[in-house]
C-alpha cells in the first residue's frame with residue numbers, strides 16, 4: 001500500500017552495536033526504500049556543531065564576490081563553482097522543458113594527494129579540489145566529508161541486509177566511495193513562476209544522498225501516488241534518499257524518488273547534500289538477490305565514470321560551453 005508518510009529511522013541502536021539492531025533497522029530501511037524512496041535518520045552520530053559549521057561555510061562561500069567564485073568555475077571533474085542558472089535538468093523523467101535552476105553551488109570531492117596516480121594521469125572525477133581563499137573552510141569541509149563517509153560505510157551494511165545479502169556485501173565497494181559534497185545557495189523566490197525552480201524535479205544519480213538537517217524548508221518529494229509532499233521539518237534529522245545508481249544496483253527494487261526544491265522562505269536558503277557512490281572501479285550491476293530466471297537485469301552493467309560522464313554532459317550547460325578536457 002502506498003504511503004505518504006516519510007519514515008524516521010533511529011540509527012542509535014544499530015550504531016551502538018545493540019544485538020538484533022542491524023536486522024531490525026534493515027527491515028525499516030527496506031520498507032522506506034521500496035515504498036517511499038526517502039527517509040529521515042535520527043541519532044546519526046554527527047555532531048550538531050559540525051553541521052552548523054558547514055552551514056556557516058556555505059554562506060561564507062556564496063557571500064564572496066562573484067569574480068572570486070568564478071575563479072573556481074566548475075571543471076571537468078565536476079568540482080568547483082556552478083553559477084546561478086548553470087544547469088538545466090534534461091535527463092529528468094519527471095519534468096521536461098524547465099528553466100535553468102535558480103541556485104548556485106560549490107562542489108567538493110574526495111581530497112586527493114597531488115601525486116596520486118589518478119591525479120597525475122588526469123583521470124576524470126579524480127582531480128584536485130579547488131579551494132577558496134577562506135581560512136578554515138577547507139578543514140571544515142574535509143572533516144565533514146570524512147564524517148559523512150564513515151557514516152555511509154556503516155549504513156551500507158544496513159543496505160546489504162535490507163537486500164538479504166551478507167552484512168559485509170558492500171564493504172569493499174564502499175572502502176573508498178566516490179562522493180560529491182554539494183554546497184548550494186538558493187535565493188528567495190515566490191513560487192514556480194513559469195516552471196522556474198530552485199532545483200527542478202529530478203532524481204539523484206547516487207547510491208545514497210545524505211542531506212544535512214535544514215532549518216529552512218523547501219524540499220518536496222513526489223510520492224508514489226504522484227502528489228508532491230513537502231518534507232516535514234524534523235529537528236537534527238538527515239534526509240536520506242536513493243538515486244539512479246541504487247535503482248541499478250537493486251534492479252529497481254529500491255526507488256529513486258523524484259524531488260524538487262523551491263525557496264519560499266523569503267530569505268536565502270542553503271542546502272548540503274552529500275552524494276555517495278561506490279568506488280570508481282566497482283561495476284554498477286544488479287545484486288544477486290534482485291535478479292533471477294524470471295527477473296533479468298533491467299540495466300546493462302556500468303561504471304561510475306561512464307555513467308556520470310553521460311549524465312553531466314546532458315545536464316550541465318556550464319561544462320558543455322567550455323572545451324571538454326581529455327580523460
Ligand SMILES: O=C(O)CCC(=O)C(=O)O
Pocket residue numbers: 182184199204211218219259260261271273
Ligand atoms: O535543496 C534541497 O533540500 C535538496 C537538494 C537536492 O535535491 C539536490 O541537490 O539534489
Ligand SMILES: [Fe+2]
Pocket residue numbers: 202203204259
Ligand atoms: Fe536531489
